[in-house]
Amino acid sequence: MKAITEYRWFQTKRQRDYINVTDEVAGVVQKSGVREGMVLVSAMHITAGVYVNDAEDGIIQDIDEWLEKLAPSGVDYRHHRTGETNGDAHLKSLLIHHQVMVPVTEGALDLGPWQQIYYAEFDGRRRKRMVIKVMGE
Amino acid sequence: MKAITEYRWFQTKRQRDYINVTDEVAGVVQKSGVREGMVLVSAMHITAGVYVNDAEDGIIQDIDEWLEKLAPSGVDYRHHRTGETNGDAHLKSLLIHHQVMVPVTEGALDLGPWQQIYYAEFDGRRRKRMVIKVMGE
């Protein structure tokens, strides 16, 4: 069995941002030499997410507006009594989920035609980290 | 380590549909010969999901109505400017999530008594694909 673990850092300029990391993940898979296995892509923060969907600007904006509607900012969350102001970012992370597993088949990411892997930042403008772990042989 | 990858195709008659794939997944696990490991069941489209829940008609209809409430169709999504009309299907896929991992223990799916694996179609009436990947030994 082979396993390889890499980390990627982000520091977005915007509070919320959506970054296509598919090529990054594919690069780690290639480097790993794994032919058959799986790769876990997971945010290492509780105010960020990782999801698989479309690389189309309109739907990305739709997703952002939808997350803001279902897990709004500007609410007086109990979490804010700690001095934090990012309660909504926690809920957005839970809603979109913070991780995905992608199958690795014949040495490549086994994604459908429109599936792209995104890192979703909900509390940006500071350094955040994502883990990419490939396992297989 | 053993790994086996199979694909299943769907073409539902309805726009939205929920298909119990537990037996299909169990069959692939059996065929793999894996005794201890995990199986990834993942939609290969950005307008479909895979989830684990109850095989009870009432709750399936509840789930459908709930998804429609939280990620409604008939909205003028930005994604529709591309000519698409399935913005809601993307959001429903994100909400229910597009994949599950099921433990394989002693050669069988290690599910709780009521847990069943469902493929959830949100933009049907055309060919869609799901991947089943077993890994273990």
Place this chain on the structure above:
Amino acid sequence: MKAITEYRWFQTKRQRDYINVTDEVAGVVQKSGVREGMVLVSAMHITAGVYVNDAEDGIIQDIDEWLEKLAPSGVDYRHHRTGETNGDAHLKSLLIHHQVMVPVTEGALDLGPWQQIYYAEFDGRRRKRMVIKVMGE
């Protein structure tokens, strides 16, 4: 390849409850002897979830209120025609998701600084089960 599977039982006093299981999961990883791999933590019921987020009382209460808002109890769900009363617990389980994968790196859970693993009970006061499965080498 090594694999180890353990189960944990819960019987919460409250209908809904949130239990930090990070130390439990870390203990199973240590016992497994796995240095590089992944651990699946998954509810074995369709009315419970497992998620990764903050061990801060305020945000836990925010999460509970948010789940109750988006997947409310006290609704006449179709599922209730079976005699059940826990339709909301199914939807809450789907919303928060019922499982997570945590990377195991150098023999330990590879979590970010604030990431903690929670078992989320949505239909408590009876015995419920969670599976912890470590795979790697």
